[in-house]
Structures are given as C-alpha cells and as structure tokens.
Amino acid sequence: MPKKIDKKEKKIKILEASIRVFAKKGLHNTKISDIAEAADIGKGTIYEYYRSKNEIFAASFHFFLEKVDGVISKRLYRISDPLEKLLAYSSAWAEIFEGDYLEYVTIVLDFWAESIRDNREATALNLAKIYDENRKIVKSLLEDCITKDKTPSVDTKIAASILIGSLEGLFIQWILDRSAFDYKEATELSTKIIIDGLKKGD
Amino acid sequence: MPKKIDKKEKKIKILEASIRVFAKKGLHNTKISDIAEAADIGKGTIYEYYRSKNEIFAASFHFFLEKVDGVISKRLYRISDPLEKLLAYSSAWAEIFEGDYLEYVTIVLDFWAESIRDNREATALNLAKIYDENRKIVKSLLEDCITKDKTPSVDTKIAASILIGSLEGLFIQWILDRSAFDYKEATELSTKIIIDGLKKGD
Amino acid sequence: MPKKIDKKEKKIKILEASIRVFAKKGLHNTKISDIAEAADIGKGTIYEYYRSKNEIFAASFHFFLEKVDGVISKRLYRISDPLEKLLAYSSAWAEIFEGDYLEYVTIVLDFWAESIRDNREATALNLAKIYDENRKIVKSLLEDCITKDKTPSVDTKIAASILIGSLEGLFIQWILDRSAFDYKEATELSTKIIIDGLKKGD
Amino acid sequence: MPKKIDKKEKKIKILEASIRVFAKKGLHNTKISDIAEAADIGKGTIYEYYRSKNEIFAASFHFFLEKVDGVISKRLYRISDPLEKLLAYSSAWAEIFEGDYLEYVTIVLDFWAESIRDNREATALNLAKIYDENRKIVKSLLEDCITKDKTPSVDTKIAASILIGSLEGLFIQWILDRSAFDYKEATELSTKIIIDGLKKGD
DNA sequence: CATGAATGAGATTTCATTCAT
DNA sequence: CATGAATGAAATCTCATTCAT
Numbered sequence: 001m002p003k004k005i006d007k008k009e010k011k012i013k014i015l016e017a018s019i020r021v022f023a024k025k026g027l028h029n030t031k032i033s034d035i036a037e038a039a040d041i042g043k044g045t046i047y048e049y050y051r052s053k054n055e056i057f058a059a060s061f062h063f064f065l066e067k068v069d070g071v072i073s074k075r076l077y078r079i080s081d082p083l084e085k086l087l088a089y090s091s092a093w094a095e096i097f098e099g100d101y102l103e104y105v106t107i108v109l110d111f112w113a114e115s116i117r118d119n120r121e122a123t124a125l126n127l128a129k130i131y132d133e134n135r136k137i138v139k140s141l142l143e144d145c146i147t148k149d150k151t152p153s154v155d156t157k158i159a160a161s162i163l164i165g166s167l168e169g170l171f172i173q174w175i176l177d178r179s180a181f182d183y184k185e186a187t188e189l190s191t192k193i194i195i196d197g198l199k200k201g202d
Numbered sequence: 203m204p205k206k207i208d209k210k211e212k213k214i215k216i217l218e219a220s221i222r223v224f225a226k227k228g229l230h231n232t233k234i235s236d237i238a239e240a241a242d243i244g245k246g247t248i249y250e251y252y253r254s255k256n257e258i259f260a261a262s263f264h265f266f267l268e269k270v271d272g273v274i275s276k277r278l279y280r281i282s283d284p285l286e287k288l289l290a291y292s293s294a295w296a297e298i299f300e301g302d303y304l305e306y307v308t309i310v311l312d313f314w315a316e317s318i319r320d321n322r323e324a325t326a327l328n329l330a331k332i333y334d335e336n337r338k339i340v341k342s343l344l345e346d347c348i349t350k351d352k353t354p355s356v357d358t359k360i361a362a363s364i365l366i367g368s369l370e371g372l373f374i375q376w377i378l379d380r381s382a383f384d385y386k387e388a389t390e391l392s393t394k395i396i397i398d399g400l401k402k403g404d
Numbered sequence: 405m406p407k408k409i410d411k412k413e414k415k416i417k418i419l420e421a422s423i424r425v426f427a428k429k430g431l432h433n434t435k436i437s438d439i440a441e442a443a444d445i446g447k448g449t450i451y452e453y454y455r456s457k458n459e460i461f462a463a464s465f466h467f468f469l470e471k472v473d474g475v476i477s478k479r480l481y482r483i484s485d486p487l488e489k490l491l492a493y494s495s496a497w498a499e500i501f502e503g504d505y506l507e508y509v510t511i512v513l514d515f516w517a518e519s520i521r522d523n524r525e526a527t528a529l530n531l532a533k534i535y536d537e538n539r540k541i542v543k544s545l546l547e548d549c550i551t552k553d554k555t556p557s558v559d560t561k562i563a564a565s566i567l568i569g570s571l572e573g574l575f576i577q578w579i580l581d582r583s584a585f586d587y588k589e590a591t592e593l594s595t596k597i598i599i600d601g602l603k604k605g606d
Numbered sequence: 607m608p609k610k611i612d613k614k615e616k617k618i619k620i621l622e623a624s625i626r627v628f629a630k631k632g633l634h635n636t637k638i639s640d641i642a643e644a645a646d647i648g649k650g651t652i653y654e655y656y657r658s659k660n661e662i663f664a665a666s667f668h669f670f671l672e673k674v675d676g677v678i679s680k681r682l683y684r685i686s687d688p689l690e691k692l693l694a695y696s697s698a699w700a701e702i703f704e705g706d707y708l709e710y711v712t713i714v715l716d717f718w719a720e721s722i723r724d725n726r727e728a729t730a731l732n733l734a735k736i737y738d739e740n741r742k743i744v745k746s747l748l749e750d751c752i753t754k755d756k757t758p759s760v761d762t763k764i765a766a767s768i769l770i771g772s773l774e775g776l777f778i779q780w781i782l783d784r785s786a787f788d789y790k791e792a793t794e795l796s797t798k799i800i801i802d803g804l805k806k807g808d
Numbered sequence: 809c810a811t812g813a814a815t816g817a818g819a820t821t822t823c824a825t826t827c828a829t
Numbered sequence: 830c831a832t833g834a835a836t837g838a839a840a841t842c843t844c845a846t847t848c849a850t
Contacts, residue, residue, distance in 0.1 A: 026319050028230035032824060033833095042832040044826080053824065106318050113311040116377055117228050128379040135375075135382070154391065158383050162392040165371025166364050173337075173363055175318055177330040180337070181360050189356065190364040197399030207813065234841065244815040249842065430723050432634035436845060437812095446811040448847080457845065510722050517715040520781055521632050532783040539779075539786070558795065562787050565779055566772050566796040573771025577741075579722055581734040584741070585764050593760065594768040601803030611834060638820065648836040653821065 011049050012063075014039045019060045023107040027057055027114065058124035061111050064104070065130065071096055082144035083195070089141065090167055090191040094184035097171075105175055135160045146198055159198055166190045213251050214265075216241050221262045225309040229259055229316060260326035263313050266306065267332065273298050284346035285397065291343065292369055292393040296386035299373075307377055337362045348400050361400055368392040415453050416467075418443045423464045427511040431461055431518060462528035465515050468508070469534065475500055486548035487599065493545065494571055494595040498588035501575075509579055539564045550602050563602055570594045617655050618669075620645050625666045629713040633663055633720060664730035667717050670710065671736065677702050688750035689801065695747065696773055696797040700790035703777075711781055741766045752804050765804055772796045 017039035021030050032053055036043040050056045072092045079085045097105050115127040138160035146156075167187050174183040219241035223232050234255055238245045252258045274294045281287045299307050317329040340362035348358075369389050376385040421443035425434050436457055440447040454460045476496045483489045501509050519531040542564035550560075571591050578587040623645035627636050638659055642649040656662045678698045685691045703711050721733040744766035752762075773793050780789040 026315065029319075031822090036833095043824095044832050044834095045830080047825070048830070106315075109311070109315040109318055112374060113228065113315045116308050116311055117231075119378065128382075131375050131378060132382070154395070158388050158391055159395070161372055161375055161383055161388060162368050162395065165373075165375060165392070166368035167371065168374060169367025169369065169371035170363055171367075172314060172370060173333050173367060176321065176333060180330075180334070181363055186360050186363060189360055190367070193356070193361070193364065193399035194395055195399070196402040197395035197397070200398040200402045212813095233839085245841095246815050246817095246843080247813075250813070253842095255841075430719065433723075435843090440812095447845095448811050448813095449809080451846070452809070510719075513715070513719040513722055516778060517632065517719045520712050520715055521635075532786075535779050535782060536786070558799070562792050562795055563799070565776055565787055565792060566799065569775025569777075569779060569796070570768050570772035571775065572778060573773065573775035574767055575771075576718060576774060577737050577767055577771060580725065580737060584734075584738070585767055590764050590767060593764055594771070597760070597765070597768065597803035598799055599803070600806040601799035601801070604802040604806045616834095637818090649820095650822080650836050650838095651834075654834070659820075 007049070010041075011059075014041070014046060014049055014056070015060050015063045018056050019064060019104055019107060022057065022060060022110060023104040026106070027110045055124075057114070060107075061125055064107065064111070067101070068093075068096060082141055086138070086141045086145060086163075086195070087188055087191055089138065090163070090187045091184050093167060093171065094187050098184065108171070109175075131164070134164055138163055142195070142198070145195055154198060159194070163191060163194050166194065209251070213261075216243070216248060216251055216258070217262050217265050220258050221266065221306055221309060224259065224262060224312060225306045228308075229312045257326075259312075259316070262309070263327060266309065266313070269303070270295075270298060284343055288340070288343045288347060288365075288397070289390055289393055291340065292365070292389040293386050295369060295373065296389050300386065310373075311377075333366070336366055340365055344397070344400070347397055356400060361396070365393060365396050368396065411453070414445075415463075418445070418450060418453055418460070419464050419467045422460050423468060423508055423511060426461065426464060426514060427508040430510070431514045459528075461518070464511075465529055468511065468515070471505070472497075472500060486545055490542070490545045490549055490567075490599070491592055491595055493542065494567070494591045495588050497571060497575065498591050502588065512575075513579075535568070538568055542567055546599070546602070549599055558602060563598070567595060567598050570598065613655070617665075620647075620652060620655055620662070621666050621669050624662050625670065625710055625713060628663065628666060628716060629710045632712075633716045663716075663720070666713070667731055670713065670717070673707070674699075674702055688747055692744070692747045692751055692769075692801070693794055693797055695744065696769070696793045697790050699773060699777065700793050704790065714777075715781075737770070740770055744769055748801070748804070751801055760804060765800070769797060769800050772800065 014035065018030075018035045021034045021038050025034065030053075032046055033043050035056065036046055039046075046056070050059065072089065075088045075092050075095075076085055079088055111125070112127070115125040118125050119128070135157060139156045142156050142159055142163065167190065170181075170183065170186050170190065173180055174186070216237065220232075220237045223236045223240050227236065232255075234248055235245050237258065238248050241248075248258075252261065274291065277290045277294050277297075278287055281290055313327070314329070317327045320327050321330070322328075337359060341358045344358050344361055344365065369392065372383075372385065372388050372392060375382055376388070418439065422434075422439045425438045425442050429438065434457075436450055437447050439460065440450055443450075450460070454463065476493065479492045479496050479499075480489055483492055515529070516531070519529040522529050539561060543560050546560050546563055546567065571594065574585075574587065574590050574594060577584055578590070620641065624636075624641045627640045627644050631640065636659075638652055639649050641662065642652050645652075652662075656665065678695065681694045681698050681701070682691055685694055717731070718733070721731045724731050725734070741763060745762045748762050748765055748769065773796065776787075776789065776792050776796060779786055780792070
C-alpha cells in the first residue's frame, strides 16, 4: 500500500516545514500560508493532512520531542559509566541546538508557553508528563553516580529537577545572548558542580 | 472643568488589569476588549493611555520586573552574610510567585518568548541586559561565599549563570506541575548544592 | 449685552481656526481636536458653539465666501469702466489667494467636492446658487463691455460661464503647480482674450 | 485544481465597482464593504487584489485617466484640420461624461482634492504632470490654429492653460447645475471664443 | 461656561478555513 | 488528491460626541 506511505511522508514534510517557520516567527505570527510555502505545497493541501493550525503545532511539538529523544538515547546507549552517562545527557541538548537544529532553538519557548496555557491533563501539549519522565531518568542516573559510595542525604528527585532545571535555565540565557557563555561547556560544568555538591552534602 | 484625573494612576490600573489577563490568556489570545473589561473601562479609553497592545505588553513587562526588583532588594537589604544573601536571592522568586503574584506566574513565559523573538538591542523587551545584570550580582555574591577560604577554581560568571539557570529551570517545571516539588525548598537546596559543588571542586 | 458679542466672537475664532486646519488637512482628515487645538480651546467647548463637525464645515464655507465677497465688492466698488471692472473681478481671486489667504487655497477643492456630493436644494453647501449669482454679475459686466458698440452675437450667459470657468480652471492648475504660470497674469489675460473673442465673433 | 482566475479581469471588476461607489459617495464616505458589495464579492476578497483603500483609489484614478485618454486619442486620430482637432478635444470631455461615464462625473472632484493634498512628486496621484502634458498638446494645437497667418502675440503656453481651464471650470459649474447650460455647446463656444480672442490680439 | 476624560459605533484589515474545480 | 480563490468572523484602532465636574 504505497498510498499510506506517501501520506505519512507528506505529513512529515509539512511538519518539518512548520517547525522551521514556527521557530522563526513563533506560533501566533505564523500563517498557514507560510507553512504551505515552506513545504512547497498549496495552502489547501495542508488541510488534507491536518485538521487545524493547532494540530500542526501539537504535532510539530511531538515530532521535535521525538527527534530529541532519539538523539539522547543514541548518545546514552553505549555509555555504561553513570557519570559519563549523566554528562552525555547534559550536553545532549547543547549538541542538538548547536548542530542541525540550531535554527529551531526558539520554538522551545513557544512550546513551553503554550503548554503552560493549555495545562490540562491529557492534552496534546502535556509537558508535565515529559518532565516527569526525564526527572525519573536523571534521578536514576544521579543515584548511580552518588551511591557508589553511600546513600545520598538529599532527595534525589529534587536533585534531578535541579539538574534538569539548570540545563534549561542556561538554555534560556544562552538563547537571549549567545555570547554570554559557551552552552556546552556550561551544561557540563553545571552537571559536575551539582554532582560534587550532592556528594559533599554528606 | 472635567474631573482631574491622575493619568499615572490610571495607567497603572490598566497595567494591572492587563497583567491579570495576559497571565490568564497569554499575549496573543488577549484582546484589547478583554483588558478594557478587566480594567472596567471602555475599549477606547485604553487608547487614551497606551498607543497599542504591544506597548501595553512592554509596559506590563517592565512593571512586573520593577515589582520583582523591589521585592528582591527589600529582601537582600539587611542581610550581610553572603550565603544568607544568596539563599534569600534564590528564594525571592519563590516568595514572589507563592505570594501576591501567584496568578501572574504564567506571564513570565510570554515575556521570555517575546523577548527572544524581539531580540534586537535597544528594544523594549530586552531581557539579555537584565540577565547580564543579574549574573553580575550573583557572581559577586558567589565569590563572597566561596573565597572566604580560597580562590575558586571555576569561572564564577558561568557559575552565576548556572545558579540563575537552575532557579528558572525549576520555575518552569514547577509551573507545569506544582505537585512535582516545593518550589521554595527546591531553590534553596539548589543554591546550597551549587555552592557546595563549587567549594568541592578545589 | 456683552455675552452675545462674546459668543459671536468665539464662534468666529473657532471658524478661523477650522478654516486653517481644513485647508491644511482637508475635511475628512481634520479631527475636532485639531480644530480645538488650533483655536486654543477645549475640545468640548467646540460643541457649545457648533452642533457638529459638518456644521463647522458649512459655517467655514460661508465665512470664507463672505470674505471673498467682501474683497470683490471692495475692489469693484469704485471702478466705473466696465472692462476695468471685469479685469478687477478676474484678478480678485488671484489677489485673495496670493495675499492673506494663500494658505487657505486648498480648502476650495473640498468645498467643491462636498457641495457636489451634497447637491440638494436648500442645503448649507449650495454652491449652485452662488455660481448663478456670479454668472449674473459677470453677464452684466460682459454686456456692458461688449455692447458699447453693438449687440453681442453670442449668449452672454454662457459667455459669463466661460469666463468664470476659465478663472477657476486656471486656479486648479495653478494650485497643482504654482510654477506653471503666474496666476494673476493668467486671469487677466484670460479675461482680455475672452472679451476680444466675443467682440470678434460679430 | 481551483478555478483558474484571470486576476487582471477581477482587478478591473473591482475597479469598476469602486469607481461607481466613489462617484456616488466620495472617497471618504466609501467603505471597503461598499465596494465589495458593489462588486458582488466578499469584503476579504478585495484584499486579495489590492492592499488598501487608497491603493484602490489611486488605481481607479489611473483607470479613469486611461479611459479618458483613450476616448480623446480616438477622437483626434483622424482629424487633420487644427481647428477641428481643437474643437474635438474640447468637446471630448463633454462626450465622455454625457455618454457612458455620466455616473462617474463626481469622482473627478475627489481626484483633484486628493491630488492637491498629496502633491508630492512621484506620487500615485500626480495630476500636475498630466496637466503639463495636456498643456503641451493644446499649446501645439493652438499654435497650428493661429499661426497659419502670423505669429501669435500672446504666450501660447498660458493660452493653453486658459483653454483647458475654461473647459474644466465649465465642467464644475455644469456638475453643480446641469440646467445652467449645455456642456458640449459651452465647451465648443469657449474654444472658438478663445481662438478668436487670440487672433484678434494681434 | 469650559473642559477633557470616557466612550462605543464603526472602519480597516488579517487569516484560518472551506470548497468548487 | 491538490489547489488557491473566496470568505467573514474577529481583531485593532480612530474619533465625533457626550457629560460629570
């Protein structure tokens, strides 16, 4: 059934175009016609594949997250040392945005803003769940790092939140002023400092 | 003679209404008529005080920052111990949002998003400058904390970025899911961990 | 009753201001607040003296026409030679616009445009009547000029229309490009040529 | 594939509708929705073809001028006798407005008024240039008429202005009161009188 | 009387979505 | 399927007029 495949391919084509445009202009300043133009198809054709602009936004959101997930998994896959794994996790975002996705940087803020506005359970933009998953992953990695020696004295769930938070907080500052610091360096340093801090707390 | 009106007071009245609405609906979903209604005045009256919706948004941005600045200065004012000062700084945001400004929480994301989109020098929404100032303050506080004993081995400017980043990254997670952790506790813990980490790094 | 006089004076003050503004911006681009500012009074005060913007426009129209009438009568008053009288009539407009009323030039077009749109009998802007009166005056002057010798072979009513028409047609061209010709010279020449033409026609 | 639409044809359709409405109501009292209704299309459709109301007005101005130009050229084309040519020129406008374009008469005043207000070089409504061209044409025709015999004693450039002026001045009077005289007859008479006057001046 | 703050009707313009071809 | 012409709901903004002081 070649038709089915074509359909999926075209959806992705539209998605990639939409991410490019959303990133440059933001959700609300992006017109359907902009996306159509970027995807090099007719304006009406969009509606053969997506029901509305919001649906495209939600889809591009997930498309983006999947890409990110893919990059992260691939990076963590082979590493076994917990510290190395954590450092790889930390610098993954830096690598993503400094690499192929450089131009998509600004879309993340829109995802955040819309997610918060649309914060009901079971919505297409539910970021809370994603953060929760990430906290679990990082929590586990952190525990592996620290408890080689002894039980940590601080709540590793909060610690995970702090580590993730620092990565994203740095990200915001870096987007606003890319000359403020080197993002990759900062994320790695942050991770090291936090791990050291957790160990010392004993 | 018509009623003598305090223009400044009315501008603030409109601003407070606009912040309330922006916070609930976001910049792009907020209509001028929403603001007018919230301020309990006519639609046309808005334009006696502000030239456009964007001007209101920029003004509410600064109004908000000034409030925050005020709260922070007041908290740091009397404290002399550097560590205490840093902890006070860290928990100031928590206090702001958990107190009177609870409902204004979500507007911050819009500020970020719009600022990034409108990232030219000398624009009304220039956040880069504000972050730079904050980094300088925190850098100085950090140095006071650590160098009591010896020279720090890491770049304190990046360290300041990391600390601020963690506070804001935690903020985002907390907005998305307020049950994930206690925000105030998390910010204080984060500050302690980072200071410990910086000390241990030697 | 000094109140009465004050009232009239203020109406005139408003009128003079309105003519100045209408002349510069045109009827539709003139705001009531512009007139108030030009008259150096409050916006609401205008409505103590005039019921609406259109009423002001109509009043300024008549005020202007009266001024013109005054200038013309004064010029024709002492002259007895019919040709001289006609030449004086012809150059009167030139004198008006090249003198004190230079800046008011453009308002005339608005008067025309609005008059045509509002072309009902008995309306405040009825220009048809005014033209009719002028045609009668010029017709009579023309007859005095020509029939010194013999009866004219052409309809002097149409001839009067032609003469008046040429003065105003020249006026439009002159407003559009004041370097095209000297208006006063052109009006006088026009009158001479037309009189000559009427005489020759025999 | 959607209906293949001739964009140019639709622009003209809109233009013709707009001229009809402008003629009846004037530029400033004409709403976009009036034009849409007259063109029997949706309000939004207008903006697919023109960027703004002013653009439509400017376009209708040129559309109108081209029509007029076309009519005049066609009339003068075959005539070789200079006097006949001049008479044909003079009565062309009469023919235009008494024929198909009768209802469009009043729009001319708006063109004048707006042109004068917007009197910068290189603007869409630059009438000065058009008058200049017309003066040149009439000047040349006049010279052909008069100098058959001898050199004219008056400046033929001003004479051309006078002749054109009389045609348009008559036009204004005629619009205001169509019973005042027969427009076509008046224009021809005017031309004859002026030529006679120019000849006699010797 | 004088005022200018307040207003809302109304105008322009945008754009997501529909649908005839 | 693909398209883009057509649309009207909805948003911003203007300004003549009112009216409390």
